[in-house]
Amino acid sequence: MDVLGDVLAAMRAGKPYAGRTTCWEPWGVRFPAANSACCHIVLRGGCCLIPPHxxxxxxxxxxxLFTAAGHGHVLADRPGSPLTDFRPVRDDTSLITELNIPGPGAATELLCVCYSFDDIRPHPLLAELPPVIHLPARIGHHPALRSTVNLIGDELQRPRVGTEAILAPLIDMLLLYVLRAWIDEQAGHTTTGWAVALTDTAIVTALHHIHRRPEHPWTVEELATSAGVSRATFAKRFTAVVGRPPLAYLTWWRMTTAARLLQGTDASLPTVAQRSGYGSEYAFAKAFKREYGIPPGRYRRQRQSP
Known part of the structure; x- marks a missing residue:
């Protein structure tokens, strides 16, 4: 029931990119507060994250180190070092970036991966992420994440035939493993939020049905039955954990589905309406404008324009 994968696919905007960064002391890199989330892995040497406060x-x-979208941050060998703005040399057709900062001191190598997300209507899961997730290197912890880091680092260090094709899924896997580690570490420490929702069997079952068939005329009772709990228990638990009632989330996901279809396909408006759970184009257009502030046709033109 890959709800987490659905969320990331729905929020993706453009291609991610990765690069090996080599910096010689003294150095510092300022990452802007953009709509990009970043993963940084220290491959050699050491550094520090310098937060705003x-x-x-x-x-x-x-x-x-994972930094959520919308949160600027600084990496440096130490506080007070000169800062360089993050502007990697990148071919628009390539996933790979390069950034080197020369200096007289010891070198630090970093693997940096950035993911761009749609910031018009961020999914509540992404909105709940803390500004920083730190996963220290510990023997036996998160072995799949460590293996993915090693594979990405090897491809970036020695690019060869197939590197671009191999990197694309590895970059996606890295983000999934980081978020999975965060979800696992939240278990038992909180009773609400998406880290709980994705580990609660009843709720994640209902989310799976909503995500897989948003066009279906779901009722709270039908979702509760699929989840194996009573209607009252399900409605209360879903609302408390997810932060909105089941049918309110269904509407939110339908509109998200519609926006993806409008931006990424040439499907007709009646088809988009039907696949988003609306029986008429008029009802769909009214609901879409209520959510996005503009009619679906104009949204498509704006989002597909170069």
């Missing part, structure tokens, strides 16, 4: 966070070899 609070104490620096020291990072060692093997540490994984």
């Amino acid at each position: 609070g104490e620096p966070l020291t990072l060692g070899v093997g540490d994984v």
